[in-house]
Amino acid sequence: MPATVTAEPTATPTLTPTATPCPPDLCTFAGWLVLQRPIAPPGNDAVDVTYRFGSTQGGLRDPHHGVEFLNGFGTPVLAAGAGTVLVAGNDLETLYSPYYNFYGNLVVIEHALPDLKIPLYTLYAHLSEVLVQPGQVVQSGQEIGKVGMSGGATGSHLHFEVRLGENSYGAACNPELWLAPHPGQEDQPVGAIAGRLLLPAGFQLDLPNIVLELLDGRDGPPLAEYYTGAYEEAEINSQPPWGETFAASDLPAGWYRITFYQNGMQTRQVQVLPGQITLVTFDLRSP
Numbered sequence: 001m002p003a004t005v006t007a008e009p010t011a012t013p014t015l016t017p018t019a020t021p022c023p024p025d026l027c028t029f030a031g032w033l034v035l036q037r038p039i040a041p042p043g044n045d046a047v048d049v050t051y052r053f054g055s056t057q058g059g060l061r062d063p064h065h066g067v068e069f070l071n072g073f074g075t076p077v078l079a080a081g082a083g084t085v086l087v088a089g090n091d092l093e094t095l096y097s098p099y100y101n102f103y104g105n106l107v108v109i110e111h112a113l114p115d116l117k118i119p120l121y122t123l124y125a126h127l128s129e130v131l132v133q134p135g136q137v138v139q140s141g142q143e144i145g146k147v148g149m150s151g152g153a154t155g156s157h158l159h160f161e162v163r164l165g166e167n168s169y170g171a172a173c174n175p176e177l178w179l180a181p182h183p184g185q186e187d188q189p190v191g192a193i194a195g196r197l198l199l200p201a202g203f204q205l206d207l208p209n210i211v212l213e214l215l216d217g218r219d220g221p222p223l224a225e226y227y228t229g230a231y232e233e234a235e236i237n238s239q240p241p242w243g244e245t246f247a248a249s250d251l252p253a254g255w256y257r258i259t260f261y262q263n264g265m266q267t268r269q270v271q272v273l274p275g276q277i278t279l280v281t282f283d284l285r286s287p
């Protein structure tokens with residue numbers, strides 16, 4: 001069932017904007033871009049943009065509660081932060097998703113992050129090997145397993161989740177708003193966009209395609225195009241403090257034109273700053 005956006009998100013921002021004063025509909029935050037990539041080069045440490053968090057790939061798949069890192073069988077999987085192993089095993093008898101044997105061999109790590117008053121969990125699924133034990137303390141970047149295709153995986157990859165507050169499927173939020181920025185080509189600085197849509201009561205969100213055009217300066221011609229989509233299902237969490245409806249990370253710093261069709265054509269120019277999240281609100285509630 002498509003998501004219905006009816007009201008202002010209730011989450012209270014707890015982070016201080018990096019630019020002040022900040023207009024109510026546009027702000028940048030340093031955020032919690034604190035987790036390291038669970039894959040390191042020469043492995044593929046980029047998020048698969050064809051099946052982002054909240055996507056169903058056009059209704060073909062389950063709403064995605066994490067992100068994929070497409071990698072060959074046996075690629076080392078690394079702890080995304082320091083913490084304690086909560087789960088190291090499989091989901092044949094314990095549910096970590098709606099289905100048994102969906103994630104296959106998996107690891108869950110509990111993290112206590114500075115400035116975050118609730119625990120954060122990272123989950124690593126479809127592993128071919130698990131190299132840690134429950135209760136083990138791990139360091140950020142420590143190898144905890146190897147990429148595989150156990151459980152319901154179609155092809156070898158790492159499914160990576162971030163769970164906020166509790167280790168449950170429903171507590172998953174967008175890892176792209178937690179992973180430290182990944183330098184682009186030639187060490188180009190990158191940042192992220194989180195977009196929030198406020199719709200009139202009862203309006204259905206139907207927004208698979210959002211175009212992010214990197215511009216040559218504030219009003220210059222497009223240099224590159226990136227794509228994302230709105231979270232497709234009501235069960236998908238927006239995360240405090242963003243209350244976001246869509247997001248994309250690892251965008252080269254610069255000016256972007258965001259364009260999509262929802263209650264008419266919407267377009268907006270925003271700036272992405274190195275290592276920061278630009279939160280932009282589209283208030284479409286008035287006619």
Ligand SMILES: [Zn+2]
Pocket residue numbers: 064066067068158159160
């Ligand atoms: Zn996945």
